[in-house]
Amino acid sequence: MNLSNTSITLSLIMVSGIDQFHFVSGVVGESCMNVTYTHQSICALKGSTVDISCFYTHPSWHNVTEVSWFSKWETGVTNDLSQDPEYADRVEYHRQTDKDSTLKITDLRERDSTEYKFRFKTVHAEWGYTFSGTTLSVTGLQVEMTPATVTEGQRVTLACRTVCTLTDNPNPSYIWYKLGQRLTNQNNSLILNPVSSEDAGRYSCAVEGFEDLHSPEETLTVKYDPKNTSVSVSPSGEIVEGSSVTLTCSSDANPPVKRYTWYKTNGHQSVSYGNTEPQQVFNQIKSSATGEYYCEAWNGIKTGRSESINLDVKYGPKNISVSTSLSGEIVEGNSVTLTCSSDANPPVDKYTWYKKNVTSPKASGQSYSITNIISEDRGEYYCEAENKYGRLNSSPVFVDVQYGPKNTSVSISPSGEIVEGSSVTLTCSSDANPPVKRYTWYKKIGHQSISYGNTEPQQVFNQIKSSDTGEYYCEAWNGMKTGRSESINIDVKCE
Template identity: 60%
Template sequence: MALRTAGSVLVVFLWSVTVVLGQKGWSVTYTPQSICTLKGSTAELSCSYTYPSGTVTTTLWFTEWGTGTEPKNLGQDPKYAGRVDYHLDKKKVCNLKIRDLRESDSATYRFRLLTDQTGGKYSGSPGVTLPVTGLQVKVTGGHQDKTLTCITTCILTDNPTYIWYKNEHKVKEDTSSLYSDYLSDADSYSCAVKGHEDLSSPAVYGPRNTSVSVSPSGEIVEGRSVTLTCSSDANPPVQNCTWWYRKNGGHYQSISNQNTEPQHVFNEIKSSDTGEYYCEARNEMGTDRSESINIDVKYGSKNTSVSISPSGEIVEGSSVTLTCTSDANPPLDKYTWYKKNVTSPKASGQSYSINNIISEDKGEYYCEAQNGRGSMNSTALMIIVAGKQTSVLTAAVGIIVVVLVLILCLSGLMCFRKKASKSTSDTRDTSENVQGDSSPVYDNISGMAMAPTTAQTAATVDQDDVHYARVHVFHSENQEVPLYSTVQLLQPRKKEEDVQYAAVKFNLPSAAIW
């Protein structure tokens, strides 16, 4: 639609054109030749005509010839039904009135007359040009210095006075079509022409009632195409939209692409697109943002895996628990456990425990995780069962015990052989009669206070201890014998006392005191 040039002077061309066809006396005069009229108003086209002779039989107004031999009579056109009137009189006046003008009525209108004479047909040219225009408010300038202009597509007649409205209340009346007072994004503005206040322009205002819709509606499934549409009530229409989103309650950030259209399309939506979204709509009058909507992308099981507890080597008789984990939305509602190469499932539930493991339990295990959107198997987990093992401490104690037993046995064997050798070489008989008290007998006695003989002292200068090995004492029947340590008493076979020493060895230090 061509807009009127700013600063143009309203001019009405009121001039008559007389068209004469040769010298036959035919003519049609249109006054004026062009009329710029507001949409919704009434226009009256005036003309006068002459003809050479005969009687006028038919008169009509038309805008197009059509395909017939005669043009289409405007009064019989359904588009004008009930909106046109002809006015003819004897003074050869031919007027046309069109009510409730529409922009589609914009055309060139011509008058035609027919007489009863041969060849008595005539259409007047060039006709009357009737542009029909509505009022529009044009917004120019920036956010802080906007200017409004009331514009039309043609030059209105009679230098009209403009009236301005703010939120449907009159705020200014001026011959200027400009309005540049303080303008608020939240307010609406419109203009009208004085005398036609009921034909005001549509109001201009910033975006309002901005919202986001999702298509297709219903559950959003990963991999499908999803479209977000930003809708807003605005005039002029929204020029561009900015899309914002945030995930997991973080900060909002704009979607980094060049799309400023009112639609944002996910060709194949992903689970990572889950989050909150809103749009910001903008036109020349201001901006407005929508409420946030939540995009919850549903998807089947993914990243399914199996963990084992306790970790480490698995031995017979122990117990382990397998746990299945997976990412899914909605959450998983079914877990099934399988052993590789075994047809039937082993168990169900997120965890699977194997108690008192035996060697037959070894093998590969995996789980199947499932929700309403699908299922997925985990990778197989190999369980290797080792035989029973003795603990390191128990093994160490056993080894120590065996070594000690071997040492003791060897020590006993060596002592026995040594004693046997000494018994053979050192045994001697004592011929002295023992009278009175019997002497005490010691086994393994060290440092006993005794009165050594000179010969004994000399013989044992370098010895440290006194050792007895198996001392057998024979007493008389009535003699009282004191016992020390492990002394074995034998009953005498005869009445006389005999003292026998078997391998008696005295080891005394040179400075020992007895």
């Protein structure tokens, strides 16, 4: 039997006009006093307002002098709620007739849960000490989650609970809120199936009609694999060799990421770094660090992988060298091309060619061509490579131009008059590359030339004779060609 809405009538009978009480149920003539409570028990929301009402009767010859409501009593002493500091400004007494009374309590608190009774006095008696009144239960709303721990993709149920059934609204409509924003669901249970990471947040509920009386917020935590894993680079913009660069791996995961793994892609392979931190730091980055990088984030559930990010390390020219178009001997009259090569990022945008010990540049461009090369082109050449990050000179390369003997000539020592019996030396000189290998000496006799057996660069007359008078010349041979000198005349004087 549900007693919550059952009225209770308590009566007393006056005996001989003395304040002695005999309690019976019902009404006994005009000599009884009774109080009937509208509800035996009431369940109301915390923060709301409740009306606890009753009806009372008394003999017509009794004049009521005082009415009050109370909730505490000790040894026959009661405290009027309107005077109780705990209820200050929260209680009001109302009546519509002289036989009813209503206790209104606003801003209900859980400690207001107790039994409330009505008391009235007449000039002859008092009513209301130990009689049963109305029991008030104040309940807050509570959000319960099942299960308490949930992973993305599972089902979770959020239930809005009260400790008792609301008296005024036993089957209420419910309002759900997420992060303070109202949801459309109006059931006491909010089912998320399947739950996603976007469902995570703080939830509360309220009873429709009492929208301001929210339950405490309950946080729904959804575990999920790492997602949105990405790599960022700092500083942004161009990366110059020698600077400090930091790669940062970011990932949305619950529980948070426990371990990171960094990879560099080399062709079709990925090389793992030993670093397990969210940052990969290059304190003085090298050009060899150029390449694609990605990270993996693991949170104990699964692993999330980022897209690759490309590091393009800029640097000035390095490893500069010069090559020639001819791999063998360079002979006078050939054409030769010198090519400058350099490793640089961005590529070299300016090449300049120099010949050693020559101040002004010889040419510009990655290649320098010498057509119909001559002996004067022989020497050391180097190039200068330049981009926006620096410039560098190559090591010199020697261009060795080979040619037959030229400028072949004969000189005589001592100069001046030659006297018979003196010592005279003829010297043959010639410019040749490779150097002269063999000399041949000739003396003109008439229209003929007589060859000496000497193949040295000098023809020596230790005691020259008058018969040595005549014209002499030499030939120089370097394996390629022969060069002939002009004739020199020796006039030997007799003493």
